[in-house]
Amino acid sequence: MTNCTSDIDPASHHSPDLAIDPGVYGIGDLCREFEVTPRTLRFYEDKGLLAPARDGQRRLYSARDRARIRLILQGRRFGFALDEMRELLDLYDIGDRGRMQAHRIIDHAEQRLAEMEAQRAELDTAIRELRTLIAERRIFAAQPTAS
Amino acid sequence: MTNCTSDIDPASHHSPDLAIDPGVYGIGDLCREFEVTPRTLRFYEDKGLLAPARDGQRRLYSARDRARIRLILQGRRFGFALDEMRELLDLYDIGDRGRMQAHRIIDHAEQRLAEMEAQRAELDTAIRELRTLIAERRIFAAQPTAS
DNA sequence: CGTTACGTTGACGTCAACGTAAGCGTTTGG
DNA sequence: CCAAACGCTTACGTTGACGTCAACGTAACG
Numbered sequence: 001m002t003n004c005t006s007d008i009d010p011a012s013h014h015s016p017d018l019a020i021d022p023g024v025y026g027i028g029d030l031c032r033e034f035e036v037t038p039r040t041l042r043f044y045e046d047k048g049l050l051a052p053a054r055d056g057q058r059r060l061y062s063a064r065d066r067a068r069i070r071l072i073l074q075g076r077r078f079g080f081a082l083d084e085m086r087e088l089l090d091l092y093d094i095g096d097r098g099r100m101q102a103h104r105i106i107d108h109a110e111q112r113l114a115e116m117e118a119q120r121a122e123l124d125t126a127i128r129e130l131r132t133l134i135a136e137r138r139i140f141a142a143q144p145t146a147s
Numbered sequence: 148m149t150n151c152t153s154d155i156d157p158a159s160h161h162s163p164d165l166a167i168d169p170g171v172y173g174i175g176d177l178c179r180e181f182e183v184t185p186r187t188l189r190f191y192e193d194k195g196l197l198a199p200a201r202d203g204q205r206r207l208y209s210a211r212d213r214a215r216i217r218l219i220l221q222g223r224r225f226g227f228a229l230d231e232m233r234e235l236l237d238l239y240d241i242g243d244r245g246r247m248q249a250h251r252i253i254d255h256a257e258q259r260l261a262e263m264e265a266q267r268a269e270l271d272t273a274i275r276e277l278r279t280l281i282a283e284r285r286i287f288a289a290q291p292t293a294s
Numbered sequence: 295c296g297t298t299a300c301g302t303t304g305a306c307g308t309c310a311a312c313g314t315a316a317g318c319g320t321t322t323g324g
Numbered sequence: 325c326c327a328a329a330c331g332c333t334t335a336c337g338t339t340g341a342c343g344t345c346a347a348c349g350t351a352a353c354g
Binding site: 037039040043047056057058076081082083 | 340341342343344349350
Binding site: 077105 | 214218224225226235239249252253256257259260263264266267270271273274276277278280281284286287
């Protein structure tokens, strides 16, 4: 009863030959590559963004999983929520096998862009106001008591 | 055993004579004025930002409390954390009775301003990147598999 | 054989600023 | 006289993206 469901060897720390890329990675490998903790990848899995294969209990990430991680982290930089990313990845998969869903993805990205620009506008306003208050020494200035 | 510890009448909704300002307000009055919920003011009290007088159980806010609320909400628009605001209000009080602490307050505000500007820079970068990705249709484009 | 490094599954903790609800008292107007 | 409106306290829920245990298995090195 050897627990050998597979002999493939994820590019673990003990076989640091980075030249050969077997297309399968251990969790630690990807954590190092993307500078995230295992908790993060497991969390993404919980959230349905990843579904790596298993060797017994251990997770085996494919090149596709790796690509998805890359996309997730890219989306994160743009402020996409994980739920949103899950949707987008689903669309992406559909686009892979079937019709191009790039259209919808672009739409989504443009929405997000609009949100970011709105946020920027608010932030800009706040910055200007704060600058003014500082310049005029009206920071924390008592308002005239309306009596 | 009348619960009459005081006869002062906070300018409640039933005495809407806004012309007379007794310098004391009920929670509802200030909630309407500043468009916050009672929960918010009680929360600020919990956090040590406010300490209104009491008439039995009921809160009686003074003109000073009202001014503090104004400052808190102003700070909120600039992204000051409540803990930070508490410190600033303390400095403000010290400045009232003693030396001018305006200096330190300005410093704090300038720090916050710097943070906001840094945040805006990041946001700007992200916006530009996202714009580029959208324009070049490289959103969710698969990276070349390094094999 | 022991140590070290890595992996696993729960499950609860964190942070901020409140929201929400339960259950109660008081005051006021119709 | 009763209900509405207001107030109070206590305490748990919310949101997001993980962190941080605990308790254990497994594999390789020396």
